[in-house]
Amino acid sequence: MQIYPVGSVTRYLKELLDSDSILRDLWVEGEISNFSVSPAGHAYFTLKDTGGQLRCALFRGRLSGLGGYRPANGDSVIAHGRVSIYETQGNLQLYVDLLRPQGLGELYLQFELLRSRLEQEGLFDPARKRPLPRFPRRIGIVTSPTGAVLHDIVDVIGRRYPLAELLVAPTMVQGDRAAALVGQAIGAVNEYGEVDVIILARGGGSLEDLWPFNEETVARAIYASRAPVISAIGHETDYTIADFVADVRAPTPSAAAELVVPDQREYRAAVAAMRERLAMDFDRRIEAGRALVDQLSWRMSRSSPQALIARRRQQADELGLKARTLLSHRVELLRARLEARSLQLRSLDPAAVLERGYSICTMSDRVVKSVEQVNDGDRVTVQVSDGKFYTNVAL
Amino acid sequence: MEEVEIISFEDAFGRLEETVASLEQGDLSLERALVLFEVGTQLVHRCNMMLDAAELRLKQLVPDGDGYVVEDLEV
Secondary structure: OOOOOHHHHHHHHHHHHHHOHHHHOEEEEEEEEEEEEOOOOOEEEEEEEOOEEEEEEEOHHHHOOOOOOOOOOOOEEEEEEEEEEEOOOOEEEEEEEEEEEHHHHHHHHHHHHHHHHHHHHOOOOHHHOOOOOOOOOEEEEEEOOOOHHHHHHHHHHHHHOOOOEEEEEEOOOOOOOHHHHHHHHHHHHHHHOOOOEEEEEEOOOOHHHHHHHHOHHHHHHHHHOOOOEEEEEOOOOOOOHHHHHOOEEOOOHHHHHHHHOOOHHHHHHHHHHHHHHHHHHHHHHHHHHHHHHHHHHHHHHHHOHHHHHHHHHHHHHHHHHHHHHHHHHHHHHHHHHHHHHHHHHHHHOHHHHHHOOOOEEEEOOEEOOOHHHOOOOOEEEEEEOOEEEEEEOOO | OOOOOOOOHHHHHHHHHHHHHHHHHOOOOHHHHHHHHHHHHHHHHHHHHHHHHOOOEEEEEEEEOOEEEEEEOOO
16 A cells, blocks of 8 residues: 655646646536636636536736636636646646637637647747837828817827827728728828828727727738827727737726826926927036136236236335344444443533632643643633633742 | 028937937037027027917828828817
8 A cells, every 4th residue: 555645646637637648638518617717817717517617727928818808707608728637736627728608609719720820920020020200200190080089199298299280081990891991091191291100099898899800801901000009999908919019008998098208297397308408408517617717817917917016016125124124234333433432422512520629730831740841820720610710839 | 601401300309309419519619609509599499489380280081983082170
């Protein structure tokens, strides 16, 4: 007896199922119930009939390939996929890659065949898709002339970028003749319209309503369009063959209008910013120029005749001051010496001696300094401070 | 003095971008810079005027014999 871990059992079952040739490539018919879409965008539902039921998973990528069909509870459908086991939860699951309502099975077969054929021909090739012009001058709009779609597009473009011109090519957008008329309209816009870009738009509707946009005529007309085509068919989740061929696919007509023109507010802001930059550059240059001129002017004024004269004058003044200072010092010095000498002289003054009480005795104009110079009875002159008198000597 | 001829918004805006770039990165003589500044100011004015004056024009393609013609559209 072998005991197996659960994981090995589920893996074994998975390998068994994955290798079965029927279960790998299975067409199943049944009724949808418990249909739900997870936050990640994947669809989960149950396919059932009176005999049994099967859980199904339809991943987000596949969901968009339904050509406009939106699954709902109660729908009788044909599904294609492979049966396997989801090991983590241990449940049997049909991984669906195709889903179509039973009633329109024929239509869906056509859709699938056309889709794969055109894809192989390269009509959906991403490398072929052309960029939209940045500033379109004339925008072609292929749509119904009545209804909200044209109105919404005109509103959005009128608000964002009224510089553009809109050229409407009115056409039917549902019914038997629609595909041919849409194809003609696209061709006419290219040939007579001189447009830079084309919006192909129609509003929401059922699978039959949108069907013309799954037709080969429309696909070929879009592929042959010289101007890039932006498609906006149906609701956000509707994808038609036209959407695959178009250069850009928009979820709604208003979104298409927003993609096709720039917003003038952005351009006004950009123009204002550039005006600012121009002004700042101008101010910078003027300031730099002014600084340069000031500097040169300062250097020039230092070397001007007036400056040179002023410098010389200053030098002369300084020298003059120096000279005067030296001179007055010298004078002071001489004056001091003079004072000293004059004091000296004053002290030698005979009159000062006489003031002190001394007298000068002279005889025959000769000063008598010694007793030997005189005899008894000689007449001598005696000079005193305020005059003179005579006297005879008595030895 | 350079003249600014009649051009589309796309051309005017593009030339304005070029003019500002030249002024900001170029080693220009003061005379050349003043000329570019004048051109740039005119382009700013022109861009704003074009945006202000713009009114969305609506036309439609109408069958005419074997082909089509463009006519005004009232919406």
